[in-house]
Amino acid sequence: MPSDRWWTPASRLPWRALLTPLLLACLLGMARAADRNPVYEQPNSDLPRIQTAGVLRVALTQADYRPFYEQGPDGLHGFDIDLARDVARRLGVKVQFNRVAKNWDGLIDIIASGRADVAISALSRSLKRAERVAYTEPYLTLSQALLVNRLKLAELKDGATPLSRLDEPSVRIGTLRGSSYVGFARARFPKADVELYDRWSDGLEDLEAGRIHALMFDALLCKRTLLAHPELALQLQFLKSDRPDPVAMAVNWHNRELVHWLNIYIDTIRGEGYLRTLEAKYIGPGVQYAPH
Amino acid sequence: MPRTDRLLRALKSPWLALASIVLGSYVGIAHPSLAKTIGPIGDVYLALLEMFILPIVVTALIHSVGRTLMEGIGGRYLRRVVLIFFVGMMAASLMALAVGSIFHPGAALGKGDRKVLGQAVIQYEQTGTANDIRQAEPGIVGFLHTMIPGNVFAAASNGNSLALVFFCIVTGAALGLMQNDKAKATLRIVEAGYDAFMTIISWIMYALPLGLFCLVAAKLADMGSDVLMAMGAFVSVFYLGALALILIYLMLTAWRTKRGMWPALRAVKEALIVAAGTSSRFAAIPAALRAVNVELRRDPVSSSLVIPLGMNINLQGSVFYFTLAALFAVQLYGRTLTPAEYLMLPIAGMFAAIAASDAPGIAAIGMISIILAPLGIPVGVTIILLSVIDPILDPVVSIADVHGNCTSAVLITGPQEPGG
Numbered sequence: 001m002p003s004d005r006w007w008t009p010a011s012r013l014p015w016r017a018l019l020t021p022l023l024l025a026c027l028l029g030m031a032r033a034a035d036r037n038p039v040y041e042q043p044n045s046d047l048p049r050i051q052t053a054g055v056l057r058v059a060l061t062q063a064d065y066r067p068f069y070e071q072g073p074d075g076l077h078g079f080d081i082d083l084a085r086d087v088a089r090r091l092g093v094k095v096q097f098n099r100v101a102k103n104w105d106g107l108i109d110i111i112a113s114g115r116a117d118v119a120i121s122a123l124s125r126s127l128k129r130a131e132r133v134a135y136t137e138p139y140l141t142l143s144q145a146l147l148v149n150r151l152k153l154a155e156l157k158d159g160a161t162p163l164s165r166l167d168e169p170s171v172r173i174g175t176l177r178g179s180s181y182v183g184f185a186r187a188r189f190p191k192a193d194v195e196l197y198d199r200w201s202d203g204l205e206d207l208e209a210g211r212i213h214a215l216m217f218d219a220l221l222c223k224r225t226l227l228a229h230p231e232l233a234l235q236l237q238f239l240k241s242d243r244p245d246p247v248a249m250a251v252n253w254h255n256r257e258l259v260h261w262l263n264i265y266i267d268t269i270r271g272e273g274y275l276r277t278l279e280a281k282y283i284g285p286g287v288q289y290a291p292h
Numbered sequence: 293m294p295r296t297d298r299l300l301r302a303l304k305s306p307w308l309a310l311a312s313i314v315l316g317s318y319v320g321i322a323h324p325s326l327a328k329t330i331g332p333i334g335d336v337y338l339a340l341l342e343m344f345i346l347p348i349v350v351t352a353l354i355h356s357v358g359r360t361l362m363e364g365i366g367g368r369y370l371r372r373v374v375l376i377f378f379v380g381m382m383a384a385s386l387m388a389l390a391v392g393s394i395f396h397p398g399a400a401l402g403k404g405d406r407k408v409l410g411q412a413v414i415q416y417e418q419t420g421t422a423n424d425i426r427q428a429e430p431g432i433v434g435f436l437h438t439m440i441p442g443n444v445f446a447a448a449s450n451g452n453s454l455a456l457v458f459f460c461i462v463t464g465a466a467l468g469l470m471q472n473d474k475a476k477a478t479l480r481i482v483e484a485g486y487d488a489f490m491t492i493i494s495w496i497m498y499a500l501p502l503g504l505f506c507l508v509a510a511k512l513a514d515m516g517s518d519v520l521m522a523m524g525a526f527v528s529v530f531y532l533g534a535l536a537l538i539l540i541y542l543m544l545t546a547w548r549t550k551r552g553m554w555p556a557l558r559a560v561k562e563a564l565i566v567a568a569g570t571s572s573r574f575a576a577i578p579a580a581l582r583a584v585n586v587e588l589r590r591d592p593v594s595s596s597l598v599i600p601l602g603m604n605i606n607l608q609g610s611v612f613y614f615t616l617a618a619l620f621a622v623q624l625y626g627r628t629l630t631p632a633e634y635l636m637l638p639i640a641g642m643f644a645a646i647a648a649s650d651a652p653g654i655a656a657i658g659m660i661s662i663i664l665a666p667l668g669i670p671v672g673v674t675i676i677l678l679s680v681i682d683p684i685l686d687p688v689v690s691i692a693d694v695h696g697n698c699t700s701a702v703l704i705t706g707p708q709e710p711g712g
Contacts, residue, residue: 150670151625230410231403234624234673238417286418 047257050117051093058084059098059107059116066224067282068122079282080120083139086274087120087265103178108132111250117258119250124180124218134253136262138246139275143289144184145219146173147204147226148237152213162239167191172212174203180245185216188243200225208235218245219287244289303498309565312501313508316569320512331510337503338570341496344489345574349453349600351486352581353460354467356597358479361468369594372704377606380700381645384537384608384692385638388615391533397526397616398623405522409677412519416676453574454650457604486596493578504569511571511683519680526620527681530613534688537612541699548702549588559587560698567690573603576694584701585708594705602697609692610645611638613685618663621674633667640666654679 050056060080064070069078076097088095098116101107107119112132125135148162159165166173167189175181177196185194195212197203203215204225215222219240226233251259269275279288302308320327360366401409439454441447447455467475520527545556563579570576580599585592615637622629629637640663648656657678661671678685 150673151668154665154670155668226410226414230408230414231406233410233413233417234406237670237672238414 045257046255047091047261050258051091054093055096056084056088056091056093056118057096057098057116058088059101059110059119060121061101061103061107062099063103065122067220079140079278080122082278082281084118084120086269087118087262090265091261103176104180105129105178108250111252114252114254117251117255118262122218122247123250124184125246125248126180126183128183129180129250132253133250134256134259136249136251136259137266138248139266139270140247140279140283141289142245142247142287143219144181144188144216144241144243144245145222145287146214146216146239146241147207147222147232148214148239149207149210149212150235150237152210153237156213162237163188163241166214169193171214174206174212174215175217176200176203179217181216181218184243184245188216188241204232208232214239216241220283223287244291300498303501306561306565308501309504309562309569312505313565313569316505316508317512319505320509321517324513327509327513330506331513332506334503334506334508334510337499338507338572338575341493341503341570341575342572344492344496345577346448346453346456348486348489348493348577348581349574349603350456350460351482351489352577352596352600353457354464355479355482355486356593356600357461357464358468358475358482359593360597361465362471362476362479363593366465366468369597369704373598373601376700376704377602380606380608380696381611381642382638383540384612384696385615385641387533387537388612388619388641389634389637391529391536392616392619392623395525395529395532396623397529398620399626400525401522401624408518408522409673412680413673413676416680417672452650454604454646457601461601490578490581497579500566500569504565507571508569511686515681515683519677520684523677523681526616527684530616530685531688533612533616534609534692537608537692538695541695544699545588545702549590549707556588559583560695563694563698564691567694568687571686571690573607573609573690573693573697576690577603580694580698580701584698584705588698588702589708590702590705591708595701598701598704599697602700603693604649605646606697606700607645607649607693608696608700609689609694610648611641612692613689614644614648614660614663615641617660617674617678618667618669621660621664621669621671622667624674625669627667627669629667636666637663654682657682 060069060076065078067078068080069076084095084097098110100115101110101121104121104123107121107123108129110116111119119133125138129135146166148166153162153165156165156168156171169191171189171192172195173185173189173192174195174197175185177198182194182196185192192213195203195206197206200215200217200221203212206212207215219238222238226236226238249262251262266275316327319330357366360369439458441452441455444455444459447459467478542553542556545560546553549556560580560583563576563583566579567573567576577600580603581596584590584595584599618637618641644659644662647662648659651659654675657675658671660674660678664671664674
């Protein structure tokens with residue numbers, strides 16, 4: 001087309017003749033862009049989907065687990081609740097809590113089936129669970145711990161440490177059903193029997209009565225149990241194990257953008273000091289894992 | 293100058309020492325921060341006193357063992373020493389079993405008491421010191437090993453007095469059996485050393501009221517009164533049993549020295565006050581020697597054998613304490629003992645007391661594991677609870693140790709020969 005044609009008055013342009021090549025050019029350009037970077041154009045990309053929906057669905061277990069989450073008179077509060085609300089705020093969405101899961105293994109089902117976006121629920125990271133869901137970096141590393149019946153421990157034969165004394169065929173170690181501690185207990189005390197309880201108080205009752213030697217969970221719960229009932233300290237001994245319990249968020253394998261974003265989020269709030277503020281507010285000293 | 297004399301005599305008065313203990317207790321309980329400030333003065337005083345105790349033990353033992361053997365009366369004394377020491381410790385242990393079985397101090401804990409004690413245990417175990425204690429668990433072989441060290445000078449500088457006692461007895465026996473002028477002269481020199489150290493101690497005693505005041509104040513400042521209340525039953529039973537022991541000691545002394553109970557008490561009062569104020573039976577050795585040799589007029593050669601030896605192995609107060617504490621732990625955990633286990637308690641208590649005699653501070657309390665471990669009773673809680681209330685038990689244990697030892701000396705030795 002000769003260039004002087006551009007200077008002709010608009011009213012005299014042949015509209016139909018121009019429209020067809022313009023449309024064609026548009027379609028061609030789009031097709032070529034899609035060809036080069038197909039992912040950019042996928043409508044199901046996870047982070048935009050959450051932001052479009054305007055809601056982050058956070059899964060927690062049914063039962064309260066202090067100080068991570070508990071139902072107070074004015075709503076949920078706790079370490080994980082503060083964290084979930086902060087995640088949602090920074091994503092620019094609302095938070096919606098899903099409390100269907102009966103225990104921690106149930107949370108994994110919920111995440112794996114996509115019924116929630118992320119589990120922020122004092123969830124321990126383990127290899128077995130990582131087969132089914134994607135984990136972020138740990139935002140907290142507690143110590144594995146035990147409450148040991150002193151009388152039962154004294155009856156056991158001598159060993160180098162109390163921990164090695166508990167790894168014997170006659171020893172019974174209790175923990176909560178559907179928690180990562182079922183695996184942790186079997187891995188740390190392969191010779192001992194592992195007993196499962198639905199409720200911590202049931203396990204505690206058996207421990208006091210000497211029906212089991214020890215009750216295993218994270219250092220936080222073990223320590224809080226003693227502090228709430230100091231009279232138990234005459235019978236029960238708080239014992240830190242030598243292994244860590246990494247607490248992390250779990251996300252469906254398909255939500256890769258979200259995992260990536262959450263990892264950067266955890267790194268950021270660690271740098272900003274917000275994680276430390278939360279630790280000081282809810283966790284307190286003496287329960288985090290310190291490598292030897 | 294008579295005025296200075298009066299002042300000096302007043303400084304050595306046991307009543308002044310007693311008053312400073314009472315005043316120190318008041319300051320320790322009512323003004324703990326002040327008590328902690330003056331605590332180091334008490335520590336320095338105790339160090340000064342203890343500096344001369346070891347030389348006194350060495351010279352007294354070598355001299356008395358040597359003289360006894362030289363005069364050919366060794367065998368007779370040896371049998372009596374072994375018999376009286378053993379019977380005395382068994383009797384003290386039986387006293388603990390009696391009061392412990394009658395009053396059940398460990399079973400009497402209410403829920404509130406258990407809460408307070410549990411809190412003390414939690415607090416203690418957080419600091420991690422509890423884990424260090426449990427390592428101090430020597431068996432019978434380990435016990436023999438501490439008694440026979442490879443290097444006696446290392447043992448002496450580590451405060452392993454049991455080893456030193458063993459060394460001195462053997463050395464004294466060798467000198468005594470030599471029966472010649474050289475040995476006699478050596479023993480005279482050792483005796484002169486002993487006299488010199490005793491003189492130094494008598495100078496140090498002028499500062500006793502000040503030292504006791506600071507020591508007692510600092511000691512009581514550390515104690516939690518709520519734990520004391522919760523352990524009230526145990527503490528009461530302990531005091532009751534200790535009082536009964538002291539009454540028996542007074543009766544035996546009175547009967548053996550043919551005097552009244554009151555004069556028998558007056559004779560040992562200085563030794564008992566030093567023991568109570570310093571919580572150290574070793575610090576009371578000079579005063580105990582004076583009590584038996586001068587006040588009660590027993591034969592000085594044999595009593596200066598019995599007292600330093602007894603302060604190491606004739607620990608009736610400690611045996612009483614360990615047996616009662618073990619019984620407390622048994623009751624705390626709701627165990628019932630078989631008759632055989634009951635019979636074992638006094639023997640194990642004796643070993644625990646002797647093993648504890650060399651262990652410093654809290655490790656001494658840890659020796660209760662010698663009794664409890666064979667019974668399968670956890671030691672951690674018992675050690676923690678005992679160490680929390682130690683400041684008010686320790687002085688009484690020391691009093692009973694020193695008084696039991698003075699009484700043993702009175703029973704073993706004969707009266708002083710006229711003019712001797």
